[in-house]
Amino acid sequence: xxxxxxxxxxxxxxxxxxxxxxxxxxxxxxxxxxxxxxxxxxxxxxxxxxxxxxxxxxxxxxxxxxxxxxxxxxxxxxxxxxxxxxxxxxxxxxxxxxxxxxxxxxxxxxxxxxx
Amino acid sequence: xxxxxxxxxxxxxxxxxxxxxxxxxxxxxxxxxxxxxxxxxxxxxxxxxxxxxxxxxxxxxxxxxxxxxxxxxxxxxxxxxxxxxxxxxxxxxxxxxxxxxxxxxxxxxxxxxxxxxxx
Numbered sequence: 001x002x003x004x005x006x007x008x009x010x011x012x013x014x015x016x017x018x019x020x021x022x023x024x025x026x027x028x029x030x031x032x033x034x035x036x037x038x039x040x041x042x043x044x045x046x047x048x049x050x051x052x053x054x055x056x057x058x059x060x061x062x063x064x065x066x067x068x069x070x071x072x073x074x075x076x077x078x079x080x081x082x083x084x085x086x087x088x089x090x091x092x093x094x095x096x097x098x099x100x101x102x103x104x105x106x107x108x109x110x111x112x113x114x115x
Numbered sequence: 116x117x118x119x120x121x122x123x124x125x126x127x128x129x130x131x132x133x134x135x136x137x138x139x140x141x142x143x144x145x146x147x148x149x150x151x152x153x154x155x156x157x158x159x160x161x162x163x164x165x166x167x168x169x170x171x172x173x174x175x176x177x178x179x180x181x182x183x184x185x186x187x188x189x190x191x192x193x194x195x196x197x198x199x200x201x202x203x204x205x206x207x208x209x210x211x212x213x214x215x216x217x218x219x220x221x222x223x224x225x226x227x228x229x230x231x232x233x234x
Contacts, residue, residue, distance in 0.1 A: 033220050043203055045225035091157055101219020105157035
């Protein structure tokens with residue numbers, strides 16, 4: 001069975017602060033895939049990143065960065081210099097590699113960025 | 116173009132009505148998905164189509180009936196719904212490499228959703 005835990009239910013920061021969203025996962029698969037999605041108030045789930053279990057390199061995309069650590073089964077997401085437009089619910093998700101694998105979502109972290 | 120479109124954006128229906136939700140993608144994806152999302156919860160998988168064939172049904176009640184007329188279109192037919200079925204219905208699509216890889220590993224791209232209210 002697969003499980004994704006996002007322990008932070010809600011985070012509130014002031015604009016320009018850095019913020020880290022935690023994601024811890026459980027799986028018995030040796031090959032698996034991790035994802036982050038952003039869901040703004042409009043409702044659409046926006047894909048942010050996909051990482052496979054064999055690639056532990058951290059990734060940076062603009063103000064976004066991801067820290068993947070297999071030793072602690074974590075895939076944390078950091079927003080640097082947060083902006084009001086970053087306000088959304090962020091979901092971490094996990095998938096195996098089989099043909100019938102499903103995406104297992106965490107419960108989400110609601111990020112509120114204020115001026 | 117990573118766009119999945121869904122119509123309508125909003126739908127209000129009575130418990131005796133029949134309605135349909137529509138999803139369309141033109142990314143050449145061969146896997147399409149329906150999810151249901153209640154407020155403050157993550158999306159829950161309902162159905163998966165792979166190469167126009169239903170591959171996963173997550174024990175969804177028969178009042179929800181999916182249909183995949185072709186590789187670009189996915190419908191969800193609704194009949195005799197209950198108020199607790201009110202939710203955001205999300206469609207997604209992804210690549211599917213068939214028996215050599217399947218869809219599980221692939222990135223799912225989501226549409227904007229249909230907000231359904233059942234009265």
